[in-house]
Amino acid sequence: MTSHTALASAPAGADLGAARISAVGMLKSEWTKLWSVRSLWISLTAAFALTIGLCSYMIIDGQMLGSDDGGGSIPFGWTAIYPIGMLILVIHGVLTITSEYSTGSIRTSLVAAPRRTGLLLSKAAVLTAVTTVLGALMSVLLYTLLQFAGTVPSARGMSLFDPDMFWGVLGGTLVLPYGALFGLALGGLLRNAAAAIALYFGVFQLGPQIFPAFLPDGLAHLVDYMPLAAIDVMRAAGLSTEPYGVGVAVVVLLAWLVMLGGATWWLLKRRDV
Amino acid sequence: MIVSEHLTKRYGEKIAVEDLSFTVRHGAVTGFLGPNGAGKSTTMRMLVGLDHPTSGTITLGGKVYSELPDPLRHVGVMLDARAVHPARSAYHHLLSIAQTQGFPKQRVNHVLEMVGLSSVAQKRTGGYSLGMSQRLGIAAALLGDPDVLVLDEPVNGLDPDGVLWLRETLSGLAREGRTVFLSSHLMSELSLIAEDLIVIGQGKLLAAGSVDDIVSSVAPDSTRVVSNDAEKLATALQGTHVSVTSTGRETLLVQGRSAREIGAIAAAERITLYELATERLSLEEAFMRITRNAIDYGINQQEVAA
Known part of the structure; x- marks a missing residue:
């Protein structure tokens, strides 16, 4: 392309053409950022490796979480482990954006994408795509293992696309991208990894057990x-309709994401960097 | 062309930039000078849309930076050379910037070569020296082959080799007709490269114009004369716009007359001159004089407030 012999005196103007900011470019950039920092791709792969490991052990051992309440008969029972992977993906989501703030590279990113919205959207899109694809592959892999192991009677010979299997696996799998996006929104909101992770564990992970003690009886529900409550409903895929059905659970989850993501976006647009 | 109009930035009670208006000429090297904390970085951050002005505007060729569809093709920015993820390699850092605007990968390799980082391009930037980080910052600024370069304190922390490299690089870029807008708190450094200067202190504009104009506006050249009859010479030198001060029994400091004029007048009056020397204010002294007023003013204000 360009002559490399002519150094600072002859910048390559021709090969830049009509270059401009584009959605595809922003996505490629986020893809590069994700895989070029070791801590980011390690937290991502760790989430899946750990989940696969624990689920495989459960499947081979034939033990199902919550088997005392009949969990052992649930065909997709192994997805009960997925929330552990989700936890790591929350942290990964937090890190993808807070690491930009802590290193100052957010300024480089926003000078390249000064409208800012594109940065948040492309981060969210890449995270969603990567965690959804890896989650789907993981679920197919574990389903196959389950069929080979044959340790769960109710799942024996059941197609992955059998409604009794499919919706549970789908609900469990979607928990993974949800966690990553939730972490991204929290991280963008607080711009600090420690604060965002503390908020997640303090309010969203432990909150459901702590808050009822402080709320009047009428509001405890x-x-x-x-x-997390809505996630449990979604993962149950209709087996449990307490306290509401899957449809409401999905709406609740989306509402949280829109609310937190919207606040993050609004602040990103307005705050100085 | 960079135009700042009544630019103001407040952080709560603190005013970082106040009613700042200036113009940076196209195709010139303009130094942005001020003591630490004068508001230089804040102004540059507002120029590239990182900080939002409280009021006023700062534009590039009439447009606000964030409205540009291809910002890096117009402006190359280095605000903080350390604003890089330390775990990412220089190559991937530049690639992630280049991809946002659709620049080809070859362009990344090209700028790496321009700044002499090709051999360490795959290494994590966390291990880079400050000088290498500055080079990487310059490479990032050059990615889009921009007309305008905005550099915040690019000389800071560089060793003499690095300073020389930077000076040569910037001179080269300026010769290609690019607008270079660089800040520094060192007048001597800017005077080696800048044609124009914008001096600010306490967030306010103190002086703007060519380097020569600014220096002579602060203190006109003065001439030291030592003679056998200072009193008589002082009388003979009087005129409009001329000031004569006596600094010793035989010594005068004259402003408003050149050494040549003084010599001629002395000859006409038959006064013997022992010494006749034009004293030019150094750039650093000129800068100190311009900023001292602003700083004194600021200190007084604080005392009043307390």
Whole structure:
């Protein structure tokens, strides 16, 4: 392309053409950022490696979480482990954006994408795509293992696309990108990894157990509308309709994401960097 | 052309930049000078949309930076050479910037070569020296082959080799007709490269114009004369716009007359001159004089407030 012999005196103007900011370019950039920092791709792969490891052990051993309440008969029972992977993906989501703030590279990113919205959207898109694809592959892999192991009677010979299997696996798998996006929104909101992770564990992970003690009796059921409660409903895929059905759970989850993501976006647009 | 109009930035009670208006000429090297904390970085951050002005505007060719569809093709920015993820390699850092605007990978290799980082391009930037980080910052600024370069304190922390490299690089870029806008708190450094100067202190404009104009506006050249009859010479030198001060029994400091004029007048009056020397204010002294007023003013204000 360009002559490399002519150094600082002859910048390569021709090969830049009509270059401009584009959605595809922003996505490529985020893809590069994700895989070029070791801590980021390690936290990502760790989430899946750990989940696969624990699920495989469970499947081979034939033990199902919560088998005392009949969990052992649930065909997709192994997805009960997925929330552990989700936890790591929350942290990964937090890190993808807070690491930009802590290193100052956010300024480089926003000078390249000064409208800012594109940065948040492309980060969210890449995270969603990567965690959804890896989650789907993981679920297919574990389903195959389950069929080979044959340790769960109710799942024996059941197609992955059998409604009794499919919706549970889908619900469990979607927990993974949800966690990553939730972490991204929290990280963008607080711009500090420690604060965002503390908020997640303090409010969203432990909150449902702590808050009812402080709320008046009439309001205690509000914790049912926190994300983890809705996630449990979604993962159950209709087997449990307490305290509400899957449809409501999906709406609750999306509402949380829109609310937190919207606040993050609004602040990103307005705040100085 | 960079135009700042009544630019103001407040952080709560603190005013970082106040009613700042200036113009940076196209195709010239303009130094942005001020003591630490004068508001230089804040102004540059507002120029590239990182900080939002409280009021006023700062534009590039009439447009606000964040409205440009291809910002890096117009402006190359280095605000903080350390604003890089330390775990990412220089190559991937530059690639992630280049991809946002659709620049080809070859362009990344090209700028790496321009700044002499090709051999360490795959290494994590966390291990880079400050000088290498500055080079990487310059490479990032050059990615889009921009007309305008905005550099915040690019000389800071560089060793003499690095300073020389930077000076040569910037001179080269300026010769290609690019607008270079660089800040520094060192007048002597800017005077080696800048044609124009914008001097600010306490967030306010103190002086703007060519380097020569600014220096002579602060203190006109003065001439030291030592003679056998200072009193008589002082009388003979009087005129409009001329000031004569006596600094010793035989010594005068004259402003408003050149050494040549003084010599001629002395000859006409038959006064013997022992010494006749034009004293030019150094750039650093000129800068100190311009900023001292602003700083004194600021200190007084604080005392009043307390």
